[in-house]
Every structure is written in C-alpha cells, then in structure tokens.
Amino acid sequence: CLPICRQAEGTGVFSPKLTGDLFSADLNPRWRRPLAAPLEPDLDTLIFQQIDLDYYLAPPQPGYQSGNVPIIRMFGVTDSGNSVCCHVHGFAPYFYVPAPNGFTSDHLSEFKRELNSVVLKDMRSNKDNISVTVLAVDITRKESMYGYHGKQISDFLRITMAMPRLIAPAKRLLELGFRFGTFPMQNYSTYEANIDFEIRFMVDSGVVGCCWIELPKGTYRVSLCQYEVDVGWTQLISHPAEGEYQRIAPLRVLSFDIECAGRKGIFPEADKDPVIQIASMVQRQGEKEPFIRTIFTLQSCSSIVGSQVLCFTKENQLLQSWAEFLRTVDADIVTGYNIQNFDLPYLLNRAATLKVNMFPYLGRVRGIKSVLRDSNFQSKQMGRRENKILNMEGRVQFDLLQVLLRDYKLRSYTLNAVSFHFLQEQKEDVQHSIITDLQNGNEQTRRRLAVYCLKDAYLPLRLLQKLMCVINYMEMARVTGVPLTYLLSRGQQIKVVSQLLRQAMKQGLVMPVVKIEGGEDYTGATVIEPEKGYYSVPIATLDFSSLYPSIMMAHNLCYTTLLQKGSAVKLGLSPEEFIKTPTGDHFVKSSVRKGLLPDILEDLLSARKRAKAELKKETDPFKKQVLDGRQLALKISANSVYGFTGAQVGKLPCLEISQSVTGFGRQMIEQTKQLVESKYTLSNGYPADAKVIYGDTDSVMVKLGVDTVSKAMEVGREAAEWVSSHFIPPIKLEFEKVYYPYLLINKKRYAGLYFSSSAETHDKMDCKGIETVRRDNCTLVANLINTCLQTILIDRDPQGAVAHAKEVISDLLCNRIDISQLVITKELTRTAQEYAGKQAHVELAERIRSTCWRTTFPLTHSTTWNSSCPSHCSGSSMSVHGCPSLLA
C-alpha cells in the first residue's frame, strides 16, 4: 500500500519500448546504475548517504489509527553507487503549549478531545475524511528558551497532530482562545509550531543534510529492487559527518541543455516553437570527466567523437526518450544553466503541448507527476526573486545559475561571461538567430548546433567542479543540519533555526513562536571618520576576527541568558552574576547559565579550527576540497547567527541581543583607537605618534609612523596582541595586512597595495567601494578608474593618471570607443534602447564622460585634497563642463 520508488529500468510504466524510432536500440548499458547486490534485511546492514528528504501521506501500517499518516522519505546513494529510497515510519509532527494552571494528567484526554473537535470543525472541507486530528497530548517538563527566568522548568503540553498541515490551524485556534473542560477560555502561546516537518524530523533523529544513514540488520524491510526499504524512525542510525563518514557517495550528476527553434527575433515559446536538441552529460561526483555524453536531436545529425548521438524524426519521441533517459540514468543531482526557469519549464510545457503524456514524471517516485509552480521569494539580501518550481522527488535540482546568483557578485551572469570569468574559456559561438537555420540545414549544420549544445551542458559541470559547489553545499548542509535543497530554495534563517533547535533540545528548552511586527531599527556599527588623503607611508590594518560571534561568546549573549527588565532583582541575582551591555540590556553570565548561541558559535568555530588543521595535514586533493568547503561553511554559519537575532521579520528576533552586539562592537573599535593612539607615541619611545586614520566596524587602519612595510608588520602584530589583552577571550584583534601606499577617498571607499604574505612584494591592489568593484558602472568606467588607481599606487604617478583619464575621455568624445563597453547599468541600457543606433553612442558617451571625470579627478588630486582644489571645480558638482581647461 506504500507508494513505490523506482527508477525506470525497463519495468513498470516506463517501459523503454520504442515509441517509434531509435530509443531502445541505442540504449546504452552504461546509462544504468550498477547492479544492486541482493539485500538481506536480517543479515545486512544498509548504509547510504542521504541527499534529499521529503514526506508524503499514506495509510498507516496495521494497528495504527485510521486516516493517512506522514511518512518521511529519504533518498540516497550507497558507496557502490546504488540508489536508496528509505521510508521512515512512525514520526509525527508536534508542538508545545504551556500547560494551564492546575492542569494535571487527568485533563489530558479532555484537552485532546476538545482540541480535536475544534480543529475538525475549523476545516472548511474535509476531503481526506480525517477523523482524528490530534493524535496525542502529553505533559512534559520544558523551559522556554526566550529569557532567563531562573531555570524554571514547568509543565508543557506536547500536542502531536496527525499531519503536518494540521499544526497551523491548531496553533491558530489555541492562540485565538481555546476552552476545554472546566478550564476558562485562554489564549495559548505556542512553541515550535512553525517548524518545517522535515526539520522537525531531522532535529529529533539527529539527521543532518547529506549525512550517512545506517539501517542495522533486522530493523528494516525491503520492498523492491535497488534498495527501497522501510524502517521505524527510532531505528535508523545517523552518523555525524566525521572520520569515514565525511565521504561522499558516487552521486550521479546530470547536466543538460536544450535548444529550441525559435522564430526570428522572438524568444522561444513552448506552445509554438519545437525543442530540437537536448544535450546531456552525466558525471559521478568526484570523478574528473563525464562518463555519459549524449545528444538527442530532431532530424539526422552527423556523428560527434566522444558523444552518443540519438536522432529522432518526431519531436514527441525525442521528448519522451529524453525523459526515459533521465529516469534510466537516475540522476541524483540535476544541473545545467538556468534549467530551473528555462529548460525544465520549457520541456514540461512543450511536452504538454505535444501531449507526451509519459514525459512529466521526472522524479524517482513512480506515479508522481512533475508539475510547474510559480514561487515568489523575497528577502532583503536577495531582493524579490520570481522562480519556477518543478517537483522532482529524489533528485536535487542544482541549477548553476541559481548557485552563482546566491554566492557570487558578478557583472554578468551569462554562461559565456561566467565561463570566461572562472575557466577562461568561451562558449561555442552560435548566434541565437541562426539556430533555426542550422536546424533547417543538413546533418552537418545540425552537428554544429549539437556541438554547441553539448558544450552548454558540459560547462556547468566544469564550473560546478571548479567552484566545488556540490562539496561546499554538502558541507553547509551537514554543518547547519538542513537538507541540501533548502540551501538553494530557502533563506539564511532556517539554517540557524536548525542549529538552535538541536542545541535547545539537549537542554530541554523549547522555542517560542513569536509574532512578527515591524519595529524600530537599531544602531549598527561605527565607521570612524576617515582622514581622507593619499598616504605614501605604510598603513597597518588591525581586525577583530569574527567580531560579532566573538562578542556573543565573550559576553554570553543569548535568548536563554537575557534578563527581562527588573528580573535580575526578582530572581535575586547578585551583580557578579549578570552584565549590563552598552545598550543597557542585561544578560546572566555563563557561570549562571551558558547560552545556546555561544554554544553553537563555539561548536562552529572550534569545528572550523579542526577543519583547518586537518586541511593542513591532508594530502588527498579531494578530501582537501571537502575540508576547505567545511571551514568556509562554518565561518559563514557563525557570521549569520547575529543577523538572525536582528531579523525583525524572522523566526526569533531578539533586538536586545543584536543591539548589544553592535553596542559592544562600537565600544571596542573606539577603545582600540584610544589604546593604539595612547601607547604608540613619541613619548613612549616609538618613531611617531600613531594615528588611526580610518576604521569600519571591526577594523582600524593605523599610521604608525614607520617607513617600511616590515616595520609596520612588526609593530602592527605587537599592537594587535597588546590590544587583544584588554578584551575578554575569545575576542581577539589580529594584524591583517599593511597598505602601502594607501588612498583613502571616503568612508567605505579606499584602495591600496596589499601586503600580507611578504613585506617585499604586494599581494594585490585592494579596492573597496570604488567604481572598479561596483557593478552599476560600465566596464569603461571601471577600467579607466582601475588604470588610474594602478598608475597612482603602483607607478606613483598621479600626473600619468590624469593624462590617461583625459585620453580616454577624448576617445569617448571622438567616437573612438565601442558602444558595448558603455552599456551596463539598467539606466544606461534603457537609454541605449531608446536612442537605438546613432544617437545612443553620443548620449552614452556624454553620460560616461562626466562620470569618468567626476570619479577620476578626486582620485588623482587626493594628495591635495583639502587645500588646493581649484575653486571653479570644487565640490561634488564638479564636472568637465565646469572645468574645460582640464580636457584640453
């Protein structure tokens, strides 16, 4: 009676019997997974790496209540490369409410009966014919994690519901006001009623994203082949990602790309324009090259060395065959470039248009149709993002474009630009406009198209490998405990929630549901007023490493240590037992209670230290990658904990924590400045009076009065250590680098030659906030400014920089510059379109000319910043118009 997970290997509904031409005749045995050795539940242990996890509803096993129950479904792969679908039974969703006064176990059944009844009554339609909504109500001893209240453990009701989707109405009804038995009407606060079911299960069973799962012999039963198993939720063993369990199974990664024969000048539309080619590459995770390269083409196509060409005379056969190919290959991870919003939706819509009814079953669960949905994702970090969503149970959709949009700030996100940026490699050059002509040509022209299409399937694999995306994402999933898919589909908060719940559970703490109401913003970090100018002396930079995490650890800032107004007195705490933060908030010290957040942060940062130590020892390049991915994931995770507490539209905001953190930070940067400037003085025997010329949040830039980089490094190191001793561990100020020379333009805008690894040669030219690093400028501006900066900092020739700027601007005025260099911002693009053709160039040139000069002039005249700027072109409105002589 359970749904059955099967990949299509010539059985079941997806018979690879030919629907016309070609497919089964060319079926390549390599496409299939390796044969699965027989599994004896009584003798064999089954171990696999879990890569995706969801749940479905199904009738319960005999002996349980009526109505459907949720069953967790884990997908994974064994060491031998066999796929596993593991149905985990017996786990039900639940949440907590505080037990009302006078509540005893005698009241449980009445509470349960009444809650069940109001939830049933609340349902508008009951098409699933649910008769029992509340499965159980139990009394447990718990404590709210929000606020310190003397470790008062009290009675909570743990309410277990029949299905995840019943949690929300039960929560709402209890919050609105609920009455049972002789107890009065009461508004209940709820705890953990907003936790995704998958996360709930993972937290409770110690499963983290992408971890290895062991089913001991005798605990599971096998239903069909390639390891489809059933197990009780308390019987599976989840292995922490340590030692041998850091490894990654030989996952099958499929990358694909489609080509459509669009009409001239019109973006292809699935209800009109045919799919003419689909290229696919399959690679085992960890191997260097794909072991399957295929191209499905409409009409004949000449052969291509190293690739299998499959030609179809009818488009519907091409589509159906490709779907069968996907199911046969049984990919664990599906990738490509913009497959999420283009290729997959297009294929699905096209298949619907052509009525290829067997197409839209792309997941690993038989009988589940893949359907398209629209999703609207919005966050302050990423803005509004509209995406298509397609369900593909058991396969992780890992669209490279989405990964890049999340993790990299690039000027262009075309596959061509991205390939060039990361691989120094270009796409095959085929203009979109000639695709249809190539298709309508002969088998040679279609071959040219196929080569192009294959490359577009290959490049995402190369990029994935180069950027170590799969490894890094897996490590992030393991570190934070969320499923891999959450990392691409959800925001930052869920990662912290997952960790918080795990930590809280250990201490019997429960997480409240807080309602969201927009409040006042709080004060952030200090930016020290810069002493603008050009410095031809070494400037040492000292940074607090992981400032916000270390503040939270040093001062034990947490939900569980926060003292509400007046509660210090009420709880009889002595002044030594709590602290007052710079914002006037109170927190108990770790001697009273150690906070959850400091615990999480310590775990993350000590794990990071371990990973870095292991990384140093490791010689195997593959394991090195894993470890590097891990240390990165750990760092990012630690840094996002602070943001989580300050997210007012979030799961558990606590501004007392976040504003205390920034408050401490402000105090510390100020104190650092004072300390450095008070010790490093002439009168203390140092070469000069040190001066902090700039600082932002966690760093200070110091002019120490020394004349060489190596001296600046030496004094910088000493100063960092000395200043550190004034702060509570693990707060630590570190010497980071020396800038020499250093050009300080404004707050958050500076450039300098960066010395860190050696005192003799600079590592790079470092630019912050200047047009060269901003993506709202055209490349011409960025290049011009970059060259000017190099001329100033490396050649130390400000006059040369001015000369260069003049030359470029003169080229611009004389139409000697390619228009493609000018267009980049939305603003300018629009202008280019409006003035399409001849006018555009003039218009753009004019705008860019003024931008270039406005930016370049302050750079090149920074030595004389506050004194001798000519009066006729001073101030921000200075432009070439007002300064004609400068253009000569």
Next chain:
DNA sequence: GCCAATGCCTAA
C-alpha cells in the same frame, strides 16, 4: 541651484 527622497550597491 538646493534639498530631500529614492534606488542601487557596497563594506563590514
């Protein structure tokens, strides 16, 4: 011409 508000993107 001055200004505040807004949009965009970055620093940390």
Next chain:
DNA sequence: TAAGTTAGGCATTGGC
C-alpha cells in the same frame, strides 16, 4: 508562507 543585519557613498529625480 518565508524573508540575516546596519552604515553609507553617490547618481538621479522631483519639488520648490
């Protein structure tokens, strides 16, 4: 339903 934070520069725009 879900959505990390604030500080801050600079171009543009629109009102006066």
